[in-house]
Amino acid sequence: MTPAQRLRQIANVLNLSTPLGLVVAAASGCAVSHGPRGLLIAAGYQWTLPHAGAFTLGNVILYRAPQGVAGTNTVLLGHEERHSTQYAYCLGLPFLALYGIAAGWSMLRSGNPASRNFFERQAGLVAGGYVDTHNRRQGSQADQRIEATS
Structure with missing residues (x-):
C-alpha cells in the first residue's frame, strides 16, 4: 500500500465510515475479504437499497455479486475506490x-x-456503469438543427 492509501484507510476508520461499512456488511450477511490497496470486499449484498451493483462505505465496497466474482472488475473497483477516497x-x-x-x-x-x-x-461515470445523459443532451438532434440554421 502507498502512504496515501494507508492514510485513507486510517482516516476512514477514524471517521467511522469503514466501521459503518463493516456493520452493514455483517447485518446484510456479506462475506468480507481483504482487497487491494487497503480496501475490503463485501460480497453477496442482498438488501433492496441501494439499487447499485456495488457501493462503498468508507473502505468497504459492498457488491451484490457473490464471493469470487465481487471485486474482479478492475474498472468498477477503481470507481468504488475513488468513492473511498471521497469519504x-x-x-x-x-x-x-x-x-x-x-x-x-x-x-x-x-x-x-x-x-x-x-x-x-469525479469517480468516473462510465467506470461506475452510468450513462452521461448531460453530454448526450448537448449533442442532441435539436441542438444540431439549431446550429445548422444559425
Whole structure:
C-alpha cells in the first residue's frame, strides 16, 4: 500500500465510515475479504437499497455479486475506490449527506442521480456503469438543427 492509501484507510476508520461499512456488511450477511490497496470486499449484498451493483462505505465496497466474482472488475473497483477516497476527504459520514445533495441536484438537472452528480463524475461515470445523459443532451438532434440554421 502507498502512504496515501494507508492514510485513507486510517482516516476512514477514524471517521467511522469503514466501521459503518463493516456493520452493514455483517447485518446484510456479506462475506468480507481483504482487497487491494487497503480496501475490503463485501460480497453477496442482498438488501433492496441501494439499487447499485456495488457501493462503498468508507473502505468497504459492498457488491451484490457473490464471493469470487465481487471485486474482479478492475474498472468498477477503481470507481468504488475513488468513492473511498471521497469519504476520507469529506471526513467520513458527512459524505452520505453531501452525496445525497449531489444526487438530488443531478436529478433536477438531468433526470437521474448520477449524470450531474459531482461525486459520480469525479469517480468516473462510465467506470461506475452510468450513462452521461448531460453530454448526450448537448449533442442532441435539436441542438444540431439549431446550429445548422444559425
